[in-house]
Amino acid sequence: LETEVFPFKSPDNGIITNLPILDVAYYPEERGQYNFNPAATNNILPNPSQSWGGIMREVQTTDFESSNIEFIQFWVMDPFHDEDGNPTHSGGQLFFNLGNISEDILKDSRKSFENGLPTSPIDYITGANINLVDTTIWGRVPTVQVLVNAFDNVESTRPFQDIGLDGLNDADELVFFGNTWGPDPSGDNYHHYRGSNYDADTVNILNRYKQFNGMEGNSPTSNNFGEDFSTSATTRPDIEDLNQNNNLDFRENYFQYVINLNPNDVSPTNVGNNFITDVLEANVRTRDGRNRMVRWYQFKIPIREPQQVIGEIQDFKSIRFMRMVMKGFSEKIILRFARLD
Incomplete structure (x- = not known):
């Protein structure tokens, strides 16, 4: 429920609604799409901590300076809680890239559609x-x-x-x-x-x-469909041209931000570090009838303070893509985002 993460928000028309969430599951030991790593055995990768997985999308509002966009901000459920995750997880890193990012998913300099x-x-x-x-x-x-x-x-x-x-x-x-x-x-x-x-x-x-x-x-x-309901994920063709401008962008010019995801760095005692600005603990009733505590963390990343600048990007006037990458994990991790702005 929306009140679980935002307890003081007044719901529209007095109706408490479910909050749309983004669940990101990363399995570093499993071979992903179009990954032909010759070291893989039965689709299992030998050194998962050296693997990475990412998702990217176009940015609708590209001029961050005119729009006064200053932060990447999100709420995420504690991924290391003993009921939802692994409190002894070895952890890894979460990367955010903002800028011009190559749309050439299959590196052949050709547009696939x-x-x-x-x-x-x-x-x-x-x-x-x-x-x-x-x-x-x-x-x-x-x-x-x-x-x-x-x-x-x-x-x-x-x-x-x-x-x-x-x-x-x-x-x-x-x-x-x-x-x-x-x-x-x-x-x-x-x-x-x-x-x-x-x-x-x-x-x-x-x-x-x-x-x-x-x-x-x-x-x-x-x-x-093969079922008595629609099994279609989309009605549109898959295409490398994410922003559909009929051009394939090959450039890699972006600002990079890094968050450490491990039980020590993602902790209530670490508020003020690792871009954590707030922590919320809510007592909720689960679907199986139990009452339990759920912890949410707010991260707030100032975009004008990147840890690294890749390529020749100099300002925030043309931020066309955003990419999120997970790397350095040796075991699976599930991130549940309540908001990602």
Whole structure:
């Protein structure tokens, strides 16, 4: 509930509402999408503390100076509480990047976008559709330019386009990369969190979302849901051009901020350090009927005091992207953000 984190806020119309949250789960020992680390065994990475995982998005208000934006501010639930996490967790670091960040997820200097792929099979024997794609070390990229960010209207073409940024379905991935990586070599398959097979196997809530960010098959048509409800994560094609300006940005010019995430640095006794400005302890009633204490921390990062400046960025007049990276963790960690501004 909203009052759990903001107990003194007056709810609109006197109705207490649920607060939308952002849950970020990081599994450093598991191979992620399009990660072909040759040291991985059965999709498990040998040195998880050397791995990293990140998410990024475009920034709508790019001129931070005119908009008087001064902080990255967020509330996060204690990730090391003995009921929600591991109080002896070895920890790691959380990075924030603000500025111009490369959109080239698959490093090939080519723009990958699903709706530019052929709407029928590619056949190298007959030559069908081979002129519509180029081959890179990652897979296939379209050679055509598409200005409308939408799939083809004919439903039967969806399986040929909704196959991820590598431009390969599972069968093509096996041909392209071999069977070293299992039946889904690119690791990009999508699975809806409400799948009936998950119900049959009583899969827990965290594992239900592990493949929800997969890009292959995440936009099925109504005839291909496979369930009696919509299993589509999005109706739009996956594309590297995040801000959809029809250009792929390759620059890496940004301000960097680092937070230490471990039981010692994220502690009620450490308020005033590590960008922690407040701590809130709330007694809540959980869905299983128990009453328990939940601790929330407020972090407030002054953006004009970066720990590091990458590239040639000099001011905050054109902040086009934000990236959040987790690194240095040797075991899984779950971050539950109540607000991230």
